[in-house]
Structures are given as structure tokens and as C-alpha cells.
Amino acid sequence: MGPGxxxxxxxxxxxxxxxxxxxxxxxxLPALAVxxxxxxxxxxxxxxxxxxxxxxxxxxxSKWVGLKxxxxxxxxxxxxxxxxxxxxxxxxxxxxxxxxxxxxxxxxNEVRNVMFKRFSQSVTYLPHFLSWVVVxxxxxxxxxxxxxxxxTVLGFFGIDPIMFMSDExxxxxxxxxxxxxxxxxxxxxxxxxxxxxxxxxxxxAARMDGASKFRQIWHITLPGIRSVIVFVIMLRLGAALAxxxxxxxxxYSPMVYSVGDVLGTYVYRIGLGQMKxxxxxxxxxxxxxxxxxxxxxxxxxxxxFGERGLW
Numbered sequence: 001m002g003p004g005x006x007x008x009x010x011x012x013x014x015x016x017x018x019x020x021x022x023x024x025x026x027x028x029l030p031a032l033a034v035x036x037x038x039x040x041x042x043x044x045x046x047x048x049x050x051x052x053x054x055x056x057x058x059x060x061x062s063k064w065v066g067l068k069x070x071x072x073x074x075x076x077x078x079x080x081x082x083x084x085x086x087x088x089x090x091x092x093x094x095x096x097x098x099x100x101x102x103x104x105x106x107x108x109n110e111v112r113n114v115m116f117k118r119f120s121q122s123v124t125y126l127p128h129f130l131s132w133v134v135v136x137x138x139x140x141x142x143x144x145x146x147x148x149x150x151x152t153v154l155g156f157f158g159i160d161p162i163m164f165m166s167d168e169x170x171x172x173x174x175x176x177x178x179x180x181x182x183x184x185x186x187x188x189x190x191x192x193x194x195x196x197x198x199x200x201x202x203x204x205a206a207r208m209d210g211a212s213k214f215r216q217i218w219h220i221t222l223p224g225i226r227s228v229i230v231f232v233i234m235l236r237l238g239a240a241l242a243x244x245x246x247x248x249x250x251x252y253s254p255m256v257y258s259v260g261d262v263l264g265t266y267v268y269r270i271g272l273g274q275m276k277x278x279x280x281x282x283x284x285x286x287x288x289x290x291x292x293x294x295x296x297x298x299x300x301x302x303x304x305f306g307e308r309g310l311w
Contacts, residue, residue: 050064089243106195109221124186234298249265
């Protein structure tokens with residue numbers, strides 16, 4: 001049989017299999033349409049990073065300027081400060097926030113009372129569904145220098161009120177804490193699912209050998225979910241230059257621009273405020289390229305140490 005006939009036979013077989021489950025593929029079509037329309041079609045707009053974009057001329061009618069906007073970006077004094085702020089805030093989140101969902105998942109997994117376990121999960125998942133407007137209002141009240149709970153407690157120890165939301169020394173910490181409050185419970189779901197997949201017989205054997213709960217977690221649970229942890233780290237590295245724009249916009253003010261202004265807010269001001277669409281697109285494209293490079297490097301390192309990569 002020639003290669004052409006083999007290929008045709010393969011296509012016919014695939015077609016029959018798809019037709020057998022055509023209802024499932026019909027259900028998949030809306031999701032594919034949303035993905036294509038909102039994720040792939042906008043890639044076409046990345047062209048304006050290399051053009052002097054004008055609304056009247058459109059994307060194709062605008063003049064090509066090559067790498068001019070990227071040169072302007074790297075020559076901008078403001079770029080380096082927002083670049084460093086973005087890296088530092090994401091580094092703080094990776095170091096201090098990333099372990100919290102893992103610890104939370106381990107704690108919830110050890111709860112034996114089913115009702116209390118479900119209640120704990122519901123309570124920890126709830127903040128994820130709060131908008132950043134609500135979360136920022138909660139933290140503004142908690143950290144208020146006049147009647148906030150935190151400053152009230154500090155006052156009992158003779159410490160003067162601290163303006164956490166407008167103090168450069170504490171602003172990044174506020175961003176990390178608020179992000180941990182909102183996302184830690186929701187992020188623990190993937191780790192709980194991974195823990196459920198660990199073989200229960202391993203725990204039985206460990207208990208028979210007299211292993212404590214801590215040793216079971218350290219030698220069975222954590223190694224069992226290690227591949228998931230590595231996978232999530234790689235995804236987080238890919239977003240190392242991406243900050244939650246809504247979060248920063250809700251929390252920061254001109255008093256903390258020097259430590260809180262990130263690439264997302266920079267693009268927001270330049271793109272919408274000054275209508276420099278080409279320049280802001282160049283910034284976003286730079287973010288995407290750096291993120292892709294970091295993911296590729298993390299994937300290679302993961303495979304080198306024997307872990308499963310993204311591809």
C-alpha cells in the first residue's frame with residue numbers, strides 16, 4: 001500500500017471516529033469559536049507594533065516603521081523602572097504567595113470531618129469571586145491609618161499609625177498579601193486534585209511503619225504532587241512580566257508610582273491616555289516574547305532534572 005492510500009485510510013478512520021461522537025464536537029464548537037475570536041484573531045493586531053498606527057488608515061494602511069517603537073521603549077527612562085517593578089512584584093508573589101495554596105491544600109486534605117472540610121473549601125474559594133474593587137475596599141478598611149484593625153493593634157504596642165497603602169516601603173507587600181487573600185484558596189484546587197490521585201496504599205504502608213503525619217506529607221504527598229508543582233511554577237514564570245492590571249489600578253496612587261507602576265499600568269496610560277497604540281503594543285509584545293523565553297527555559301530545566309515538561 002502506498003503512502004497516499006495509507007493517509008487516506010487514516011483520514012477516513014478519524015472521520016468515522018469523529019462522526020461517532022459528533023455531539024461532543026458540536027458542544028466543543030462554541031469554546032473553539034471563543035478561543036479563535038478572542039485569542040488568535042487579535043494576534044493580527046500585533047502588526048501595529050511595527051507601524052506608525054493611525055486610526056483612519058487602519059492596520060494595513062499605516063506606515064511601516066520597523067523596530068522604531070522598540071528602540072523608543074528601550075531608550076525610555078520610565079521603561080526600566082516599570083520593568084524592575086514588574087519583576088520584583090512577581091518575584092515576591094512567586095516566593096511568598098506561591099507556597100500558600102500548597103500548604104492550604106495539605107491542611108484541607110488532612111481534615112477528616114467532611115462537613116467542616118467542605119465549609120473550609122467554600123470559605124477559601126469565596127475571595128476569588130470578589131472583584132478587585134471589593135478586595136481593595138476591604139484592605140483599605142483593614143489598613144486605614146485612622147480606624148483600621150491593623151493600625152489599631154499596632155497602637156496598643158505604642159507604634160504610630162502606618163499608611164500602608166501610600167507608603168513605598170509597604171506597598172508591594174500589600175499587593176502580595178491582597179493577591180494571596182484573593183487567589184490562594186482557588187489555586188489550591190489543582191493541588192487538592194493532585195493529592196487525591198496519590199495512591200492510598202502508600203499512606204497505609206507508611207502508617208504501618210509508624211510514620212507520623214508530617215513524614216507522610218514530606219515523603220509521600222509532596223513527592224506525589226511534585227510534577228504539578230513544577231508545572232505551575234513554569235506557568236508562573238511565563239507570566240513573570242504580567243501583573244494583574246486591575247489589582248494595581250485599584251491599589252496604587254501617585255505616591256507609590258516609584259514602586260507600584262508596572263508594565264500593565266504603563267501600557268494603560270500610554271495606550272489609552274496618550275493614544276500611542278503602536279508604542280503600547282510594542283511593550284505588550286516585548287512582555288509576551290520574554291514570557292515565552294522564560295517558559296522555554298523553565299521547560300528545558302524541568303526536563304533536565306527528570307520532571308515532565310509542558311511539551
